[in-house]
Amino acid sequence: MTRIYFNDVVTRDGFQIEPYFIPTEDKIKLIDGLSECGFAKIEVTSFTSPKAIPMLRDAEEVMGKIKRVPGVEYTVLVPNLRGAERALESRADELNLVMSTSETHNLANLRMTREKSFAGLAEVIRYVDGRAPINVSLSTCFGCPMEGEVPQSVVEEFAQRFVDLGVRGLTICDTTGMANPKQVTSMAQSLQDKFPQTELTMHFHNTRGMGLANVLAAVQANIVRFDGSLGGLGGCPYAPGASGNISSEDAIHMLDAMGYDTGINIPKLLVLARELPQIVGHAVPGQVAKAGRTCDLHPAPEYINELK
Numbered sequence: 001m002t003r004i005y006f007n008d009v010v011t012r013d014g015f016q017i018e019p020y021f022i023p024t025e026d027k028i029k030l031i032d033g034l035s036e037c038g039f040a041k042i043e044v045t046s047f048t049s050p051k052a053i054p055m056l057r058d059a060e061e062v063m064g065k066i067k068r069v070p071g072v073e074y075t076v077l078v079p080n081l082r083g084a085e086r087a088l089e090s091r092a093d094e095l096n097l098v099m100s101t102s103e104t105h106n107l108a109n110l111r112m113t114r115e116k117s118f119a120g121l122a123e124v125i126r127y128v129d130g131r132a133p134i135n136v137s138l139s140t141c142f143g144c145p146m147e148g149e150v151p152q153s154v155v156e157e158f159a160q161r162f163v164d165l166g167v168r169g170l171t172i173c174d175t176t177g178m179a180n181p182k183q184v185t186s187m188a189q190s191l192q193d194k195f196p197q198t199e200l201t202m203h204f205h206n207t208r209g210m211g212l213a214n215v216l217a218a219v220q221a222n223i224v225r226f227d228g229s230l231g232g233l234g235g236c237p238y239a240p241g242a243s244g245n246i247s248s249e250d251a252i253h254m255l256d257a258m259g260y261d262t263g264i265n266i267p268k269l270l271v272l273a274r275e276l277p278q279i280v281g282h283a284v285p286g287q288v289a290k291a292g293r294t295c296d297l298h299p300a301p302e303y304i305n306e307l308k
Contacts, residue, residue, distance in 0.1 A: 001259045005225045007041035007201065008034050008248050010276075011062075012077055014233030016046060016053050018280055024058040026279050028065050033272045034230070035069040038263045043075050043096065043227075047083035063090035075135065079110075084124045088131060095128060096171070097121045098137045101155050102144035105175070109139070118161065125165050136162045137171040137203065141187065143178030152187060156194060169199035171227060174214065177207025177243065181217035188221035201225040204246045206232060206285065211246035212254055219255065226251065230269075231276040231284030247286035249273045257294055266293065 011031055015022050027045075034042050044066065050057035059076070068074060075094035076087045087095050099117040100106035106114050125134055141155045159170050172187060184202070191200055202218045202225070204211045215226060228248030235243050249269050252262045273289035 001261055002219075002222075002224060003261045003263065004219065004255055005040035006248060006252060006262060006264065007043060007075070007225070007227045008039050008230055009043040009203075009227050009245060010034075010230040010233050010248070012043040012046050012056065013227075013245060014229045014231070015280075016055050017235055018055055018233075020281065021055055021057075022279060024061055024065075027058070027062050030230075030272065030276075030279065031062070031066045033268075035067065035072050037265050037269045037272070039072060040225075040263065041073040041075055041094070043077065044092075046077035046079075047086040047090075048077065048079050060086065060090055063092065078124065080120060081124055081127055084127055088128070092132060094133045094135055094168075095124075096135045096137055097124060097167075098139060099158075100139040100144075100175070101150050101158055102140040102147050104146040105140045105144050108146070114158075118158070121162075122165055125167065133168040134166075135169040135171060135199070135201070136167050137173055139173045139175045141172045142174045142180075142183055143176065145176045145178070152190065155187065156190065159191060159195065159198075163195050163198055167198075169201060169225075170195070171201040171203050173203040174205055175203075177205035177210065179204065179214050180210060181213050184214045184217040185221045188218050188223050192222060199225060201227060203227040205235070205243065206246050207243045212251060215246060215251050215254070219260070228252070231273055231280075231286040231289070233276070233280070233284055244285050247273075247284075247288070249286055249288050253288045253293055 011027050045059040045062050046056045047059050073093040075096050076092040078084050078087050078095045103114055110117055140150055144150055202223050204214045228251050229245035230248050232244040232247035234245040252264045255262055270289050273286055276284050
């Protein structure tokens with residue numbers, strides 16, 4: 001059965017919008033735990049200005065203290081040249097650049113037009129000059145909460161421009177949970193046809209309860225790389241109504257139950273998922289950590305023996 005690769009983004013995408021600062025030691029311990037679960041990639045942190053995202057102000061310390069496991073890529077979000085400098089100094093395995101395919105969302109999120117964002121990211125790519133692989137995450141590819149539909153042709157245009165600059169991968173993001181399986185299938189097939197040498201990752205949110213359905217549609221369209229967030233944490237502060245990412249453990253459990261190879265030790269992952277509410281101080285959306293795996297059976301009631 002096909003191998004599926006997961007990138008967990010909880011300590012970046014998940015923690016960046018938490019109301020209270022997660023202690024550095026907790027972040028490091030969680031990342032080390034995720035590393036032992038078999039993830040292909042972990043998005044550790046963001047080298048954004050601490051003034052912009054104070055929850056991740058400890059980026060250098062976290063990157064410096066995690067235990068790096070061979071075979072796991074430690075990726076970081078980089079918004080600009082200064083962020084790229086910090087990321088390279090911290091020995092990030094990959095730099096993840098971000099912009100939106102929606103003009104309105106890009107203005108709300110990054111305070112600049114798409115063209116200005118593209119020019120800035122192109123400058124970062126030239127600066128890095130092959131010293132680390134680069135992935136570009138394109139936000140609102142399946143719809144913008146302020147503009148509505150984002151034409152697939154617009155997504156493909158920006159994808160082409162970044163591929164032409166030599167990036168290794170593209171992450172196609174459903175930033176506000178507006179995607180549906182039919183839309184996902186169309187996008188996945190088109191992008192694979194156009195960019196067969198580019199690593200394509202899908203990033204879904206479960207805002208409207210379609211996250212796992214969209215994962216399945218993407219897998220059936222031959223996508224093998226996905227972002228997920230432990231417990232389903234995360235969301236976009238500049239997207240009205242947006243809630244968390246798909247839960248890593250829920251998506252991985254679903255695919256494992258269907259016979260796909262995710263390379264993940266699910267029991268270890270569920271231990272971390274069950275500890276997460278204590279780390280963040282509130283309940284989290286993930287379901288499998290609460291209900292258990294489908295193979296975790298319960299003893300029959302005692303009275304059944306009396307009915308035989």
